[in-house]
Amino acid sequence: MKNISLIEGKAVLWFVLICILLCTNLILAKKSVIPAAKIKAGLSLRKENLHQVQIKKITGTVTDNQGQLPGVTVFIKGKSVTVITDFDGKYVIDASSTDTLVFSFMGYKTIEVPVNGNTTINMRLQEDATALQEVKVNAGYYSVKESERTGSIARITSKDIERQPVTNVLASMQGRMAGVDIIQDGGTAGGGFQIKIRGRNSIRADGNEPLFVIDGVPYSSESIGSPGTSTAMASQMSPLNSINPADIESIEVLKDADATAIYGSRGANGVVLISTKKGKAGKTKFSISATTGVGTATRFVALMNTDQYLAMRRQGYANDGVPFGATAYDVNGTWDQSRSTNWQKELLGGSALIQNIQASVSGGSSTTNYLLSGNYRTEGTVLPADFRYNKGAVHYSMNHVSDNSKFRIQFGANYTTQDNLQAATDLTLTAKYLAPNAPALYDADGRINWENNTFDNPIATLQGIFCSKTNDLVSNLQLSYQLGGGFEVKTNFGFTDLQQSENRILPSTIYNPAYAVGSDNSVLYMNNTKRKSWIIEPQLRWQRDFGKSSLDVLIGGTKQQQTTERLFQSGIGFTNNSLITNFASATTKNILNSDTFLYRYYAYFGRLNYIYDEKYIVNVTGRKDGSSRFGPGRQFATFGAVGAAWIFSKESFVSENSFLSYGKFRMSYGITGNDQIGDYQFYDTYAATGANYQGITGLQPTRLYNADFGWETNRKLEGAIETGFFKDQIFLTASYYSNRSSDQLVGIPMPATTGFSSLTSNLDATVQNNGFEFTLRTVNFSKGNFNWSTNFTYSASRNTLLSFPGLAGSTSATRYVIGQPLDIAKLYHLTGVNSNSGVYEFEDVTGDGLISIADKQTLVDLSPKFFGGLQNQFQYKNWQLDFLIQFVKKQAYDYISNVPGGTPYNQSTNLTDAWQKVGDQSLHQLNTAGLNSMATVAYNRYAESDAVVTDGSYVRLKNVYLSYDLPLKMLKEVNCKLFVQGQNILTFTPYRGGDPEFRFSGFLPPLRVISGGMTLTF
Known part of the structure; x- marks a missing residue:
């Protein structure tokens, strides 16, 4: 309770601080705004003398899908009369009835809109896909026009994110970015995702995560919690759940060397840049959005019904030549053999109610603006x-610029x-395993049904719980000043x-009372994680134009420190549950793991960008990195890239x-690094033996010192090539890439005489990823209201895998093959299936007359052959329809039981x-009640054979969004949008093992979510 109070106290303190900052901004904004009486709704730049026609004042408001648009240019066609919309999107212009x-x-x-005698003309502008080449793209330490970038950068914006009922930012990226493969680990709320950008570079499974940066602040994506506590999830909790998708303005993914090399060792697996929303100048704007939805399981496995199941069981006993056992309650008549229950629907077929509410207030002047949501x-x-x-x-954001536009300050904070x-x-x-004729979960009195102690009721296990509380703060501050002469310090x-x-928490009540398990067998597992980091990055930038030439130079440094503390404990036996x-209160207390990690990172980086005649571009980036994760003399390395x-x-x-x-043609080449190996891996390390000698617990070495431990490269x-046709109505990008990762950080096998199985070191192994990426954007129809x-x-x-020295004699020989x-x-x-014995048979590859692990020589590639997405956006008057179809071509393991x-x-x-x-002549071997050892061995080999690999390809209606802007004639200052949205709606696949995206058959698959809501802006 003390910890909870402390957390709540921090939350209150942050809320008070944010309120103070907001009030300060409002005061500043009020002082800096010119009184309304002294400002016209539109600024007339020039007026012609019109004598022969009657001139009237035309007024109106310009908006887009989000609200009022300040700064829109409104002019009379063919005449030099121009005005600009004010903070509220309003304008006033003098025009005749014949003007346009x-x-x-x-x-x-x-x-273009003819006046036609109207005195009020309100206009709603639509985004122009053909103008996207002028959009500024976030590249991390700098921004660049889409038309002038030399690197490979994929991008989605808030308009794509807010149309999806998701809670993890990675879910909003699925199927929308070329080269970015994302898989959801499960349907349990708070679970994780797997992301690979252009394939798997590292042999280590945990060495392929990209770098995540939120508003310039690196954010560790390493899973939090412990496998010992979050066992009900397919993976540990993802820290990325702390990022609220509704607060995101854009996500850029940096993929090639030109885009990632400026991040050095942290960019080997790509970089994900997340930019949160900022305030905009204008009057105070309020927005509130509320949604309610339902989540259900997507697909179930086709399992036997009662008749099929009982026939299988009877065959098993008949084949083994034994009568039904006394504990064979399902088939010996103890349980009702006419009862039939689909346990997947019974235990997993419920509906998860999902509710979400989002509110924000923003506004400010031309010098100071804010956003609080x-x-x-x-x-x-x-x-x-x-x-x-x-x-x-x-989420809070504040931006201020001085009156002379030289000094800027940006502050942002996200607390979750x-x-x-x-x-x-x-x-x-x-x-999946429960017999379809198993008894009901509850008896006539509503109590847990143990069916006279013949039924281990699964509902009782739900008294064991997993509970997690996470508090996360991400804050950033940016200061910049224009020195003059093209110099800027930031x-x-x-x-x-x-x-x-x-x-x-596993209380004794999860077991059948007949087992007489008391509270002295109740178990509590506890894990606490604390992670803090800070970063400072000074930068100097110089820009100068020389005739047809443009030069942009950036230099800077990075100093970062991250501290992680973990404590994993267990308590066994309690006097009372x-x-x-x-x-x-535990009788036995154990500290299972206690760690403190300190990670320090230093770097110097630079960028030189040269443009000649607006059509020849060269971009050079470099970074010298230093990491505390490597041994003395190997802690620093230099990485760089050139793009043209x-x-x-x-x-x-x-x-x-x-x-x-x-x-545009573009090319890039460069070298990045990877230090995703964990802390202290090059040190001698020790662990407690658990043995007590004269009151002292002994230590044993667990890792050997390796001073040559260095970077992966x-x-x-x-x-x-990027091409646009017919004024960019059709825009096509095609790219080819080839990445080679060497100096792999792996465990090199050691002779048993050393006392260690392996030594963590750099192996001269090389992994290559090459492939094609293709994106197409088309404006199919754009006329009038459609x-x-x-x-x-x-x-x-x-x-x-291009090379792996000593692979044949290593423990990795059973997992990897050169060239695969x-x-x-x-x-x-x-x-x-042998027609005489009735058991599975397998190819004897070695020809020694035995089936052994050496005969596992059939290779199956489980990585996707290709994947992508097709998104369509329609708009007709106040209606909007957006849907995304995701497709994947791959092979996958079919669902089979762990037992024959x-x-x-x-x-x-x-x-x-x-x-x-x-x-x-059958496809499957004989059934056994468990006494046929030959059949059991054959089934275990069957589970590791090519027979269980099937086509796991699928086409999925991933996301649907339909909205209607409700016209409120009585409330002109209020915009109301009604919408419905869905995720994982419909799947087409030959796969019969459940959800084709999901990799873990023993865990809840991703959910289908359908929700509806309303957004009010005023």
């Missing part, structure tokens, strides 16, 4: 229990608190503070009237075709 008004704003379609989200569960996931977030209560044990595997400051506590949350682009559409041989409106090459545009992405890649991908599986080859058919576990309907008698 033109509304123009960068990034939006230019619209808050979010609260709650998610239920599909399990038959009262579990929930609650998340609250506060999460309270997650879930089942300690996932029931997904239980729902400094970024960042601070993050994450604190998490999670418990796994009511005391189980009190660790001090030629905008050939500006050459004289391309006429202005050509159908080719834009064309990644060499990246890319070539691309607009239709399409975005298409396609990625195809190949991962190859890292994600292969080495499997037995199933040749069929005939045992008291339900099976896939595939196993109904089982061998029964000599001479049968």
